[in-house]
Amino acid sequence: MQVIDLYTIxxxxxxxxVERSIEPRMLLSDFLRHELNLTGTHVGCEHGSCxxxxxxxxxxxxxxxxxxxVQADGHALTTVEGLSADPDKLHPLQAAFRExxxxxCGYCTPGFLxxxxxxxxxxxQPDEAAIRDVLSGNICRCTGYQNIVDAVLLAAxx
Amino acid sequence: MATRYFGQPIKxxxxxxxxxxxALFTDDxxxxxxxxxxxxxxxxxxxxxxxxxxxAAAAMPGVVAIYTATDLGDYWQPGPLLVPPPPVKDIVFNxxxxxxxxxxxxxxxxxxxxxVVAASRYQAEDxxxxxxxxxxxxxxxxxxxxxxxxxxxxxxxDLDANVNAHVIQRKGDYEQAAAQADVVxxxxxxxxxxxxxxxxxxxxxxxxDARNQQMTVWDTTQAPIPIRNGLAAMLGxxxxxxxxxxxxxGGGFGPKIMMFYQEExxxxxxxxxLNRPVKWIEDRQENFYATxxxxxxxxxxxxxxxxxxxILGVKDVxxxxxxxxxxxxxxxxxxxxCTLLGQxxxxxxxxxxxxxxxxxxxxxxxxxxxxxxxxxxxxxxxDIAAKELGIDKVEIRTRNFIAPEKFxxxxxxxxxxxxxxxxxxxxxxxxxxxxxALIDYARFIAEEQPRLRxxxxxVGLGIVTYVEGTGIGPYEGAxxxxxxxxxxxxxxxxxxxxxxxxxSFAQIVADQLGVAPENVRLVTGDTSEFYWGAGTFASxxxxxAGNAINAAALAVRKKILKKASDELEVDEADLELVDxxxxxxxxxxxxxxxxxxxxxxxxxxxxxxxxTEPGLEATDYFGPERGATASGVHAMIVEVDPETLLxxxxxxxxxxxxxxxxxxxxxxxxxxGGVAQGxxxxxxxxxxxxxxxxxxxxxFMDYLLPTSDTVPRIETDHVETPSPLNPLGIxxxxxxxxxxxxxxxxxxxxxxxxxxxxxxxxxxxxxSRLYELVQAAKAS
Numbered sequence: 046m047q048v049i050d051l052y053t054i055x056x057x058x059x060x061x062x063v064e065r066s067i068e069p070r071m072l073l074s075d076f077l078r079h080e081l082n083l084t085g086t087h088v089g090c091e092h093g094s095c096x097x098x099x100x101x102x103x104x105x106x107x108x109x110x111x112x113x114x115v116q117a118d119g120h121a122l123t124t125v126e127g128l129s130a131d132p133d134k135l136h137p138l139q140a141a142f143r144e145x146x147x148x149x150c151g152y153c154t155p156g157f158l159x160x161x162x163x164x165x166x167x168x169x170q171p172d173e174a175a176i177r178d179v180l181s182g183n184i185c186r187c188t189g190y191q192n193i194v195d196a197v198l199l200a201a202x203x
Numbered sequence: 204m205a206t207r208y209f210g211q212p213i214k215x216x217x218x219x220x221x222x223x224x225x226a227l228f229t230d231d232x233x234x235x236x237x238x239x240x241x242x243x244x245x246x247x248x249x250x251x252x253x254x255x256x257x258x259a260a261a262a263m264p265g266v267v268a269i270y271t272a273t274d275l276g277d278y279w280q281p282g283p284l285l286v287p288p289p290p291v292k293d294i295v296f297n298x299x300x301x302x303x304x305x306x307x308x309x310x311x312x313x314x315x316x317x318x319v320v321a322a323s324r325y326q327a328e329d330x331x332x333x334x335x336x337x338x339x340x341x342x343x344x345x346x347x348x349x350x351x352x353x354x355x356x357x358x359x360x361d362l363d364a365n366v367n368a369h370v371i372q373r374k375g376d377y378e379q380a381a382a383q384a385d386v387v388x389x390x391x392x393x394x395x396x397x398x399x400x401x402x403x404x405x406x407x408x409x410x411x412d413a414r415n416q417q418m419t420v421w422d423t424t425q426a427p428i429p430i431r432n433g434l435a436a437m438l439g440x441x442x443x444x445x446x447x448x449x450x451x452x453g454g455g456f457g458p459k460i461m462m463f464y465q466e467e468x469x470x471x472x473x474x475x476x477l478n479r480p481v482k483w484i485e486d487r488q489e490n491f492y493a494t495x496x497x498x499x500x501x502x503x504x505x506x507x508x509x510x511x512x513x514i515l516g517v518k519d520v521x522x523x524x525x526x527x528x529x530x531x532x533x534x535x536x537x538x539x540x541c542t543l544l545g546q547x548x549x550x551x552x553x554x555x556x557x558x559x560x561x562x563x564x565x566x567x568x569x570x571x572x573x574x575x576x577x578x579x580x581x582x583x584x585x586d587i588a589a590k591e592l593g594i595d596k597v598e599i600r601t602r603n604f605i606a607p608e609k610f611x612x613x614x615x616x617x618x619x620x621x622x623x624x625x626x627x628x629x630x631x632x633x634x635x636x637x638x639x640a641l642i643d644y645a646r647f648i649a650e651e652q653p654r655l656r657x658x659x660x661x662v663g664l665g666i667v668t669y670v671e672g673t674g675i676g677p678y679e680g681a682x683x684x685x686x687x688x689x690x691x692x693x694x695x696x697x698x699x700x701x702x703x704x705x706x707s708f709a710q711i712v713a714d715q716l717g718v719a720p721e722n723v724r725l726v727t728g729d730t731s732e733f734y735w736g737a738g739t740f741a742s743x744x745x746x747x748a749g750n751a752i753n754a755a756a757l758a759v760r761k762k763i764l765k766k767a768s769d770e771l772e773v774d775e776a777d778l779e780l781v782d783x784x785x786x787x788x789x790x791x792x793x794x795x796x797x798x799x800x801x802x803x804x805x806x807x808x809x810x811x812x813x814x815t816e817p818g819l820e821a822t823d824y825f826g827p828e829r830g831a832t833a834s835g836v837h838a839m840i841v842e843v844d845p846e847t848l849l850x851x852x853x854x855x856x857x858x859x860x861x862x863x864x865x866x867x868x869x870x871x872x873x874x875x876g877g878v879a880q881g882x883x884x885x886x887x888x889x890x891x892x893x894x895x896x897x898x899x900x901x902x903f904m905d906y907l908l909p910t911s912d913t914v915p916r917i918e919t920d921h922v923e924t925p926s927p928l929n930p931l932g933i934x935x936x937x938x939x940x941x942x943x944x945x946x947x948x949x950x951x952x953x954x955x956x957x958x959x960x961x962x963x964x965x966x967x968x969x970x971s972r973l974y975e976l977v978q979a980a981k982a983s
């Protein structure tokens with residue numbers, strides 16, 4: 046029987062130090078979801094085109110489904126649970142999404158949130174065109190995007 | 204009923220969990236000892252299976268079991284026919300349902316052939332790649348017209364032809380009407396396939412507890428109760444032994460409905476056989492083959508009119524692509540047939556369709572469910588007639604509207620709920636007038652368009668109408684309970700896929716019981732919480748489950764009033780339900796908290812009187828006699844780039860009538876999302892099958908979904924014509940946004956490219972297809 050070497054990785058996820066031994070081929074999305082049980086990160090296409098699995102690595106938005114977990118070794122990750130995992134204490138962007146009805150089934154939502162966090166840090170007062178441009182890499186099948194755009198405008202005002 | 208919350212844009216109860224990653228989706232279920240499943244699927248569209256070699260796969264690391272059709276024994280059965288044939292005279296109906304694993308033949312690319320169970324998903328997929336199937340290739344049936352050629356290969360060997368069904372329905376006498384017409388318009392029109400592409404792929408997790416003889420199934424289904432019933436029957440279990448949970452679902456749009464997907468049949472069987480929990484999660488590429496699709500039809504249609512644009516009759520003959528199997532009966536084709544006449548008063552109609560088997564993925568309803576095609580045909584014929592007769596496109600429509608005094612209006616033919624097609628209510632002219640005003644129709648035609656054309660811009664306006672049959676039976680039910688905490692729990696049988704049921708249903712209960720919507724906890728999609736029901740489809744959740752919940756809440760309200768009247772020794776008429784309490788009107792000091800009253804209604808001592816029940820709880824059901832017909836108008840202004848044929852939407856207007864509105868915020872969201880899917884269907888999305896039945900664009904890299912830079916801001920307005928068919932007066936709204944976008948694009952683009960003699964008779968379009976059409980028009 047073929048034996049696959051395991052690699053030990055050490056990283057920070059939502060501020061917590063994590064050490065695990067994993068197969069080198071394990072996708073980062075599977076590592077987060079199935080090893081760490083951070084199931085808020087969703088998988089929509091497994092080829093990097095829908096954006097549902099977007100997380101932050103060292104503060105930048107990356108797609109967890111087209112990275113191996115070993116590539117995150119030594120890095121700091123933030124998932125949607127790192128914004129706020131407490132339904133009673135929403136992050137301002139999460140609150141803005143609720144306020145403008147920017148989610149329906151909610152499956153793509155964590156990826157949108159994590160795409161927007163670094164965008165709003167770099168562009169605190171974006172206009173609609175800039176928002177639509179940054180959102181164009183994430184697919185939502187329910188909302189038609191309009192209320193997501195409005196959520197970003199609202200979050201930027203606050 | 205006081206309507207404090209009904210009609211208000213209440214923020215959604217379900218959002219905090221979804222926004223923080225705390226909502227349970229099927230793939231989030233992790234069980235100790237769980238095994239993972241992957242499928243070997245047919246790489247051929249049509250072939251006879253000679254042998255299947257699983258020996259190399261069985262030797263792969265982590266593999267626990269591999270099954271092919273022969274391993275299933277008597278469990279191998281074609282799936283059930285979900286919808287029987289309609290009661291139409293002289294119908295031809297040849298049902299052929301999908302099988303759990305292909306046995307003698309494969310009939311579409313992606314059809315499951317073997318199933319691998321392994322310790323991890325990675326290992327299961329590795330092993331599935333080592334399965335080899337030897338076949339005799341057969342000609343693939345791809346094109347609808349070629350499928351009916353006398354010498355065509357047969358998808359199902361036991362049939363004489365690739366005919367799933369043949370149906371003719373008539374209202375009046377079209378031939379006689381056509382003989383009296385001043386003009387008859389005849390065209391051939393195409394509508395091609397797309398996929399729903401819910402962001403969450405399908406998945407199923409099954410836990411068989413052998414000691415307890417209980418099965419728990421987490422399934423991405425829109426209809427958990429029918430799945431429970433079907434699985435129990437297939438597995439020889441009591442329905443009480445099977446609990447199906449449809450947790451949060453990442454979009455449904457139709458294809459997640461109860462067709463008994465092969466995986467849904469196989470995973471429970473595997474869990475019992477191995478006595479281990481098992482999980483299968485579809486990947487995106489699989490979703491392009493294994494999940495059902497919709498939209499392929501070819502129409503030969505004609506419309507007979509008088510010189511002044513009055514429609515005398517319509518005749519339509521069409522082919523409907525059923526795919527390789529047809530578990531869902533004739534719902535989609537019947538919807539096309541029955542939605543075609545739309546908002547127009549047409550005395551004579553003949554419609555004939557043939558549902559055709561092809562070697563392509565299975566067709567079942569997808570948001571709109573056949574209505575798109577009918578609307579496309581009708582609206583296109585009207586546009587062509589308007590041009591030919593020199594009548595304004597709004598004018599030809601309003602001249603033919605069903606007058607408000609004619610409701611209920613019958614089209615006589617049999618609808619998908621098997622009742623004669625009757626519109627319950629409607630008022631079409633005000634919606635059209637609102638749309639015309641919103642899009643500033645007259646000024647655009649008279650001033651804006653000429654000015655922009657003078658600047659060299661290619662701008663055009665489209666305006667189309669549609670109806671949507673919604674809220675069909677058979678029934679839904681609900682149980683409403685006041686708990687000791689004062690919170691109210693509501694259980695209903697339908698599943699939820701983002702429609703906001705946790706909120707809109709809470710609003711209905713909140714009004715009946717005088718509590719805040721956030722204190723109403725809703726459970727949907729768990730068969731252990733509610734036993735009876737059909738599911739979420741056909742824009743029926745709010746109408747049918749909503750009215751069932753209203754009825755159950757009303758029954759609880761009566762129990763509260765009765766109990767409080769006994770406790771306070773006052774007449775029921777003197778009581779009011781406010782802020783989670785019941786009190787004598789004008790005497791707040793008499794208030795009893797509903798939770799306390801619930802405790803008193805369930806005493807530890809004393810006796811519950813004969814003829815009464817403990818607690819403050821009630822179950823009730825609602826079944827409408829027939830569907831409620833919603834309607835609307837879409838209008839849009841586009842600018843077309845004459846070089847690239849890219850279409851930019853400048854304005855998009857929707858005026859919609861779905862009766863009384865429970866939550867306008869949620870309704871707007873449904874419209875926005877529907878329009879976005881309609882835009883994709885009209886201009887971006889097309890499943891490209893080659894002549895061998897191979898899908899050439901099975902990824903999000905190649906199959907274009909609308910994105911934030913292609914979907915415009917959508918301006919909405921409403922007309923409210925309540926439905927007389929249910930106490931809340933509501934009609935469904937889930938599919939409306941998606942229905943009329945195809946003909947809207949066609950009309951607006953033709954208007955924008957006014958110098959070109961272009962007639963668009965097909966959907967989907969794309970910039971490249973539009974380029975071909977423009978070149979052909981210029982050449983002729």
